[in-house]
Amino acid sequence: MSASPRKTDIGPPHYEQFLPPIIKKNYGKWLYHENPRPGVLVHVAESGDKLYSVRAGTPRILNVKTIRLFADLADKYCGGHLRFTSRNNVEFLLTDESKIDALIEELHDLGFPVGGTGNAISAIVHTQGWVHCHSAATDASGVVKSLMDELYPHFVNMDLPAKLRIAFACCLNMCGAVHCSDIAILGVHTRVPEIDHANLPKMCELPTLIASCPTGAIRPATVDGQQSIHIEEHLCMYCGNCFTVCPAVKINNAKTDGLSIWVGGKVSNARTEPKFSKLVIPFLPNNPPRWPETVEAVKHLVEVYAANARKYERMSEWVERIGWPRFFKLTGLPFTKYHIDDFTHAGETYKRSAQLKH
Amino acid sequence: MSASPRKTDIGPPHYEQFLPPIIKKNYGKWLYHENPRPGVLVHVAESGDKLYSVRAGTPRILNVKTIRLFADLADKYCGGHLRFTSRNNVEFLLTDESKIDALIEELHDLGFPVGGTGNAISAIVHTQGWVHCHSAATDASGVVKSLMDELYPHFVNMDLPAKLRIAFACCLNMCGAVHCSDIAILGVHTRVPEIDHANLPKMCELPTLIASCPTGAIRPATVDGQQSIHIEEHLCMYCGNCFTVCPAVKINNAKTDGLSIWVGGKVSNARTEPKFSKLVIPFLPNNPPRWPETVEAVKHLVEVYAANARKYERMSEWVERIGWPRFFKLTGLPFTKYHIDDFTHAGETYKRSAQLKH
Amino acid sequence: MSEKKRETPLLDELEKGPWPSFVRELKKSADTPVIQDLLGQLERSYEEHLGHWKHGGIVGVMGYGGGVIGRYSDLPEEFPHIAHFHTMRVNQPAGWFYTSDALRKICDIWEAHGSGITNMHGSTGDIILLGTTTDQLEPVFSKLTEIGFDLGGSGSDMRTPSACCGPARCEWACYDTLAAVYDFTQSYQDELHRPAFPYKYKLKFAGCPNDCVASVARADMSFIGTWKDDIQMDAEQVRQYAASGTVDIQKDVCERCPTRCMSWDGTNLTIDNSECVKCMHCINVMPKALRPGKERGCTVLIGAKAPIVGGALLSSVFVPFIEMEPPYSDLKELLEAIWDLWSEHGKNRERVGEFIQRVGLGNFLEQIGLEPVPEMIAHPRTNPYIFFGEELHEKQA
Amino acid sequence: MSEKKRETPLLDELEKGPWPSFVRELKKSADTPVIQDLLGQLERSYEEHLGHWKHGGIVGVMGYGGGVIGRYSDLPEEFPHIAHFHTMRVNQPAGWFYTSDALRKICDIWEAHGSGITNMHGSTGDIILLGTTTDQLEPVFSKLTEIGFDLGGSGSDMRTPSACCGPARCEWACYDTLAAVYDFTQSYQDELHRPAFPYKYKLKFAGCPNDCVASVARADMSFIGTWKDDIQMDAEQVRQYAASGTVDIQKDVCERCPTRCMSWDGTNLTIDNSECVKCMHCINVMPKALRPGKERGCTVLIGAKAPIVGGALLSSVFVPFIEMEPPYSDLKELLEAIWDLWSEHGKNRERVGEFIQRVGLGNFLEQIGLEPVPEMIAHPRTNPYIFFGEELHEKQA
Ligand code: SRM
Ligand code: SRM
Ligand code: SRM
Ligand code: SRM
Ligand code: SF4
Ligand code: SF4
Ligand code: SF4
Ligand code: SF4
Ligand code: SF4
């Protein structure tokens, strides 16, 4: 153990010490940028200085050995300067344009593709899954890897009508940006949790547990003489929030957990306001190691979008132009009662007008 | 009493017997229409026949003597044929163009203005008020008369950017179309009802009464040894629904009842989808016989709209183009916490984006 | 009670001004004690800022539960002639078309047996006969039926259906609104007259998406005419509008089209009809040049209402497109299925729109046997709180 | 437990394909028993379609309540090296800028005291050190603080704030996101490390309305840069874009502007800046020609969250425009007022967005002393259920 006195509440290191000299010099004085090729950005300062950023995809789960590799590359090409993006890509910050090709080649050889800029698919924002989380209905990294293997061409090219943001979350807690993504994959439970009545009283506080249920499905009950709970089956929509507050209410189910697909969310204010993602496929089976149904479904959505959307139309903007009925027709997806909202604001999602394409 | 056997369930008379010959002949075969002057429509049939409709405003409360007057006019000018519109105007159906002027003059002399067609203000859809209803927070006909006296020029001319539909309702039951009108005036109660504990148990069913409250403000209580109710003041928003089901819960209040103003509803599907009206003035005093504050406020809204909206822009379409912040600026109306929704779907009305005009 | 006229200084103010005066209408019968009392009580309301009506026991005509609204003065001593002052709702003829004769007959009955005051018409569409006493209800009723009229609805029944003038006087009617409203009214006389539902149920028929009866806002079931094929265009007339200068086709038409599916090159207007949402705007602007298509029918929407209790609702799409031909069997089957379900499971005073939201539109459709289609929604759900059914995994297996 | 490598035929499938493989990342430490057990348990999950983690008692470093997520295998006998497998959340440097040296130091610590596996980064923005045992938490912490790093948030505290790269690498930053995120993080170390709120509270800083940290969807408080004055235009560059053929200014710019406040005559682009809603689109399309105005600041929005419990929320406007200058006193005062109110009246696990909806935005504003302005709403209320206050009639009187 360290001998120095225990430090606390120091906060993160000051960012300035990590900024490359060109940034310190031109901080707040950038004039414009260009995106000369996939994965490469050049920012031009008022001073005329040029900063080159080379963006590479990562699996987000990084071994320290890989981080050291990145550090080495940064030393070799960027005076030791690099950053990560809000979507978990790594960016190398160069001042010497001539080094870009070599860096890209080296990254490529190491297995880290350069791309994700402009009108492309960038890395999938995702969560822990079976690698670390207790309430995961499916694995996160496995689905993401399987998907990105297929969507790879759209990462290393800029061939889409607009940016296409994909997110993944392994349960309804939706860590990440699933609720506002162009395409989102969400792990879902589909059965009422099983209650471990023997352990429940020891492990959980009843009032908190009862309050946790969005639909009020949980009622206090005496089971085998012990205080426990009862779940009204018809009120339960499998959100798993009871499990979050009480591990004795077991939501995970090997047979019935699966995945759902959502489209048409966004967060930028560009053109249209931010929007939530909407359900388009209620359920796909959990099929490791490569989740072929899910991969196929997402790929298909990307293709239909790419073929039909106009330039600068995000997924949501395209769907809104053509309308949801045509979206379901074009994609061939079945429309079911599950697509129709039945939670608090359900009525607000009904079509309250006769404006229809017949 | 009549001697013939009692007839029931005969329904309304068949409409065909009331249609003028020109309509019978050209039924479903109209080609187009024109609106040659305010209050006059001409419908041209495929056959070349022309039907002239002359529309006159009425107070809706009609004495049978006035209806007989209309009948006489119909005999004189229209072969006995007339109709009423969905907004309570009367329409005389002529085939002889040359009689139009005389009819209009006669109507005018009798005090019934001709107009309400095209981009005008038509008659105000309204309700009973103190003339007949028990839950009225204000009078209907009186406010409407006072208003139309001022808005008269917009009835007899077609000088607005688009149709402007005004509605009035005397309580939150909103009989009529107040919730979807370009401008709406709504009578409001603003205080918790007084309970007549002595009579309540005799007059009302407790479960129905308790269930009637949208916010669950009504609790059973024992008062002076009798079963009655208690109203949680902080939960009551004065809707008066309890009064509808139980006259012993008195909502009307001479001192604190008043009027509110709403704008930006519509029902047609033209251009934009149907929409609800939105609150713009939470409260104006009840000031019979001419409600000057209310008349002023509505007139002002009409003027600001007329001066600023573009051709074919209904009130709602204008406001949506300029945005609510600018609406409040242009009209000079104060924005208060009462304008912010706090009922079930409140969150859906918040501005969920940084798209703002600064 | 004195026979001399009551003073009404406040109401008198409302005789002034250019708009026709309801006070003048009342005063046209100022010689009757009923109207004297009505004026007196109203003046009193104007002085006090307070209404003086109360509702009381249910009144009506024999064998009917609806059609009469019971009303009582809360100052019966002072205004004895309006101590009872019930309104009778008389089912209007479709499209509010009348002959002078028919009107006169109604007037005669109402002068003899009531206040002589009416509303032409009520917001639901009825002829409102405003104010009579309990003992006059039955006589009025029997005289009305003699001249071929009947009462409309009130209470928890089917309310008097209404319709726009439609094909009788409008070139845009996409179905026969008058035939439809008449047929539905006649088919459901029992439902109209004998309240047996959880709450009121209103039907309104509009011939096209302009919705001149405001059905989308005020009807539990809205029948809005529309079409499937291409807008009919007279290209020459389009050019005439352009030439006349009254319409700027690019700005007023193309740029106001919600889907921007029209283009204008100065000579020809092109419509991408597959993108048209049948909003009517372009047709409204150029009625001589454009008309709805030929393959016509209606969109049925469901669930509009005023705010009480759960908040106001607009109707929402229920059947995206259906032909409107008598005897309307498919629609009636649907309507009856809805009434059955709602009557069995609806709560007291729960409108069908509120009922649907409570049970979920998906479940509602399943119960009445209608397939869900994406036309019914503005967009699919955004929340992941999905009630998956048993069949989910059965299908998988 | 055997020392020999576990078989992972299912996971091995995920080493194939062009996208970098997380399995390969794990296997880079295949020689450690921890990773052997992790791979083993994960393979088991892949076989069974079931996770094998459970949460248990709260673990952490001395004096902190946040920053560590306790995790336990539910198969500890089979996978003893991951019986405890807690993650540590390390507060990232603003904008995720690093030097290779700093990264190497973190790697060394984590290799010595943890699994050697990380997430760069977690969705909230932290460096995630993925998996260690309870006894290693304190050593990791003290070594981290030695190299200048500290833990981030977890539990019911202020969560680690994050920011886009802002003025460091972006020409559109309307305020200094890095300075702001650093300042707020340092100012609220106690709130970050010692959970005392009803639930989590996230802050995210985006330099412009593109919102590259998705703050509007994921932050209880979003600081989105914007401007007040006119868009800066280089007219010559506009013409260059037009000439180059890459941008069709009419179609791609003018017709995609949400307020259609731009017009292009083939030579000059005109912007009616009073109508511009600062959406960024035109600037995004022509970065060489257009730039945000000079009078800059930010819009503060409040209340975003994921669906649990009441449904997902997007942030909504709270302060339409405020300059972002240190020490940000006005904003901090507001933030503290919110925390006070919410801490006192918020329910357990009620996010501030849900709290606001429960108490009503109007009341909330009144409590924290902020004037309501129409910028906060998409539109005024449509329902008439208004809680009028006492002051209504006092004012009248
Ligand atoms: C590096 C990064 C910020 C950071 O601090 O890490 C960033 C950087 C830039 N963004 Fe972003 N954005 C970044 C995440 C985002 C996000 C957040 C997210 O994806 O989770 C959004 C919101 C997405 C959404 O709406 O769902 C985002 C919405 C935008 C937009 C708006 C796009 C749109 O049309 O909606 C632009 C403008 C554009 O691309 O034309 C933009 C533009 C830019 C520019 C061009 C800004 C500039 O002048 O430097 C940068 C390069 C963009 C590119 O990749 O082509 N950035 N940008 C993030 C890179 C993520 C990645 O690795 O892919
Ligand atoms: C007579 C009537 C139907 C009836 O059976 O009684 C009727 C008749 C016509 N309507 Fe209507 N509308 C009638 C109530 C309505 C209503 C309902 C209401 O006001 O409560 C609406 C919906 C209003 C709303 O959205 O709030 C209505 C929305 C329209 C529209 C759409 C206007 C728009 O731009 O939103 C048109 C088209 C137009 O005017 O360009 C239209 C057009 C017409 C046309 C031109 C149709 C035609 O070709 O004959 C008729 C003459 C209109 C005029 O007054 O200029 N009619 N019209 C109703 C006359 C009411 C009155 O006395 O003023
Ligand atoms: C007479 C009329 C107003 C008018 O002056 O035109 C009317 C009058 C009354 N309405 Fe209405 N409603 C009338 C059309 C409407 C409409 C408009 C429509 O039908 O198109 C609505 C809005 C649409 C709707 O149905 O929601 C309407 C929504 C209500 C409501 C609120 C219902 C709701 O679900 O929100 C109530 C309250 C109730 O039912 O308890 C109500 C209740 C009442 C009662 C019966 C009040 C009561 O509790 O006893 C009123 C009797 C007044 C009286 O003294 O005669 N009235 N009422 C209309 C009926 C005339 C007719 O038959 O033609
Ligand atoms: C690690 C991380 C996912 C990741 O892989 O990136 C994560 C992981 C967990 N989140 Fe999260 N959340 C993470 C970012 C988010 C985000 C995104 C964000 O912060 O930008 C959200 C959505 C935004 C939001 O806050 O609403 C998010 C919404 C939730 C929720 C739902 C909260 C809600 O109000 O709806 C829960 C449930 C809860 O709090 O009980 C939750 C709970 C959890 C727990 C603590 C599960 C639990 O009940 O114990 C997860 C621990 C997983 C593990 O095994 O380590 N996590 N969580 C992210 C934190 C990393 C970091 O510190 O950088
Ligand atoms: S989404 Fe759910 S399962 Fe996945 S990391 Fe978050 S809380 Fe865990
Ligand atoms: S899973 Fe969700 S809905 Fe079901 S009982 Fe638990 S908390 Fe309630
Ligand atoms: S709005 Fe209210 S007061 Fe007026 S008639 Fe309808 S129920 Fe009566
Ligand atoms: S007035 Fe409305 S809110 Fe108040 S107690 Fe009566 S029903 Fe409830
Ligand atoms: S709804 Fe359509 S068809 Fe009916 S009157 Fe109005 S415009 Fe004509």
Ligand code: SF4
């Ligand atoms: S009817 Fe409406 S949507 Fe269709 S072409 Fe005309 S304006 Fe466009």
Ligand code: SF4
């Ligand atoms: S949010 Fe704006 S300022 Fe920040 S990186 Fe994105 S584009 Fe640049």
Ligand code: SF4
């Ligand atoms: S920033 Fe957006 S709103 Fe403003 S002019 Fe450009 S495109 Fe239009």
